[in-house]
Amino acid sequence: MSKNMRIELLGDSNYGGWLIDTHQLNKKSIVYSFGVGDNISWDLEMIRRFDCTIHAFDPTPYSIQWIRHQTLPQKFIFHPIGVSNFDGTQTFFSKRDIITNKNLSEWIFNGESSQLPVKKLSTLMAELGHRHIDVLKLDIEGSEYKVLQNMQIAPQQILVEFHNKTSKRLHYPYVRLLLLGKGYKHVGHRGDDHLFVI
Secondary structure, three states, rough: OOOOHHHHHOOOOOOOOOOEEEOOOOOOEEEEEEEEOOOHHHHHHHHHHHHEEEEEEOOOOOHHHHHOOOOOOOOOOEEEEEEEEEOOOEEEEOOOEEEOOOOOHHHHHHHOEEEEEEHHHHHHHHHOOOOOOOEEOOOOOOOHHHHHHHOOOOOOEEEEEOOOOOOOOOOHHHHHHHHOOOOOEEEEEEEEEEEEEE
């Protein structure tokens, strides 16, 4: 971990903003942003500040429809697919017109379910021709645990929202220790949003 870290909050400070180490970011940085929802303030600020390309991923109909109505810069590339620890389809459940991953606690299961496409991180990287990732952002409603546990690469930075109040909350200390064991440093957080840097 560099001693020259510059931790900044980029994006909307109320909702959608993330802490990130900005000191090595540039237009060549490879950035994957999983979980678009309806807020891309962080993604747009990354493009504005560093002229980097953002590969944004979200398979949910709500997000896909929202993205269609946005005026987006050329360097924001949207992929209507999610990330998991396998290639195929995964059950998502809807609540208040927003699709939420099945890993949330059982009360969410009252919504309508959808089978939506997901792929492993390694599969997506191979398809996009990337051999490394500089910044990996995960806001994926509970699936962050299995993605991080099965990750075969070491992004320079991991920005992750841990869903500790879900039925998967016992996975949080294990995954945190797993990342620390791989050489990551936990350098900041805002609520459930955490920043790890290697």
